[in-house]
Amino acid sequence: MVTNRSKRPRLPKLPALDPTGVPAIKGSSAYPPPFRAKVAGRIKQRLGDALGLRNFGVNLTRLEPGAWSALRHWHTRQDEFIYIVSGEATLVTDRSRQVLTAGMIAGFPAGRADGHHLINRSKRDVVYLEVGDRMPGDEAAYPDDDLFLKDKAGARSFVHKTGKPW
Amino acid sequence: MVTNRSKRPRLPKLPALDPTGVPAIKGSSAYPPPFRAKVAGRIKQRLGDALGLRNFGVNLTRLEPGAWSALRHWHTRQDEFIYIVSGEATLVTDRSRQVLTAGMIAGFPAGRADGHHLINRSKRDVVYLEVGDRMPGDEAAYPDDDLFLKDKAGARSFVHKTGKPW
Numbered sequence: 400m401v402t403n404r405s406k407r408p409r410l411p412k413l414p415a416l417d418p419t420g421v422p423a424i425k426g427s428s429a430y431p432p433p434f435r436a437k438v439a440g441r442i443k444q445r446l447g448d449a450l451g452l453r454n455f456g457v458n459l460t461r462l463e464p465g466a467w468s469a470l471r472h473w474h475t476r477q478d479e480f481i482y483i484v485s486g487e488a489t490l491v492t493d494r495s496r497q498v499l500t501a502g503m504i505a506g507f508p509a510g511r512a513d514g515h516h517l518i519n520r521s522k523r524d525v526v527y528l529e530v531g532d533r534m535p536g537d538e539a540a541y542p543d544d545d546l547f548l549k550d551k552a553g554a555r556s557f558v559h560k561t562g563k564p565w
Numbered sequence: 566m567v568t569n570r571s572k573r574p575r576l577p578k579l580p581a582l583d584p585t586g587v588p589a590i591k592g593s594s595a596y597p598p599p600f601r602a603k604v605a606g607r608i609k610q611r612l613g614d615a616l617g618l619r620n621f622g623v624n625l626t627r628l629e630p631g632a633w634s635a636l637r638h639w640h641t642r643q644d645e646f647i648y649i650v651s652g653e654a655t656l657v658t659d660r661s662r663q664v665l666t667a668g669m670i671a672g673f674p675a676g677r678a679d680g681h682h683l684i685n686r687s688k689r690d691v692v693y694l695e696v697g698d699r700m701p702g703d704e705a706a707y708p709d710d711d712l713f714l715k716d717k718a719g720a721r722s723f724v725h726k727t728g729k730p731w
Contacts, residue, residue, distance in 0.1 A: 454643070455620075482694060503582070509619070
């Protein structure tokens with residue numbers, strides 16, 4: 400009997416992985432409830448965690464049409480990097496709005512006070528890689544919303560712009 | 566007169582970039598001379614630096630047929646992440662040798678004493694993204710070679726396994 404076994408693609412083993420098997424997290428349970436609808440069509444796979452990495456996070460993220468990557472924000476200590484894998488994302492910053500296609504990159508240095516996010520204004524999914532380090536004491540500002548991500552001795556929580564907890 | 570201007574793809578502006586314009590560095594001038602031939606067909610573009618990021622490095626790296634990503638090594642404090650963009654790379658570790666294709670990932674947590682590198686054993690170029698943080702005090706061990714990357718108060722240099730400088 401002839402089997403087809405040798406023609407199946409072999410799945411890689413750690414320290415390599417096929418991202419297909421990494422759990423997908425849809426939407427956000429971290430934002431205060433009024434802000435969650437914007438990211439309801441965002442699906443993240445935490446690749447770095449799946450590989451045992453700790454110093455930085457790497458996510459493979461898919462945005463359905465209409466979904467946002469995040470509320471527009473900037474970080475005080477964390478650097479962020481984006482690589483578009485497929486589809487088209489609109490990058491929104493203080494002064495610009497530009498469409499990024501497969502192979503394009505973007506970077507947001509820590510402390511640069513220019514709020515940014517990606518929006519999927521196209522009719523099909525966009526997929527991108529995002530990398531962010533885990534500098535202690537990182538906080539995030541949200542210029543368009545009554546929101547601030549506050550760090551207190553390593554514990555982060557969302558507060559209003561007045562400092563009152565959400 | 567009709568011009569074609571509107572049909573040209575628009576190049577992104579910072580904080581986004583088209584990696585095509587980022588300078589390419591061929592081979593290594595960092596390894597001691599006897600080790601440089603293995604990476605002569607390696608072309609790196611330092612994307613993270615081009616975007617102004619400091620907490621971690623992101624390179625878009627191309628290996629010509631036969632080229633190595635690096636001598637087989639592991640880091641004491643740095644986490645490393647790999648994402649295959651196109652082509653096929655052979656990942657070599659202590660116990661395995663496996664072919665990674667586009668979309669596959671690999672990760673090498675700091676301090677895990679399993680030397681790794683990628684080799685291009687195919688007939689066409691392989692392109693991958695590599696991310697590594699910049700933890701102070703990081704050193705690297707090279708199990709197959711008379712080489713160690715030593716850190717002394719933030720200055721790193723290659724030494725023999727005896728500790729004698731190269």
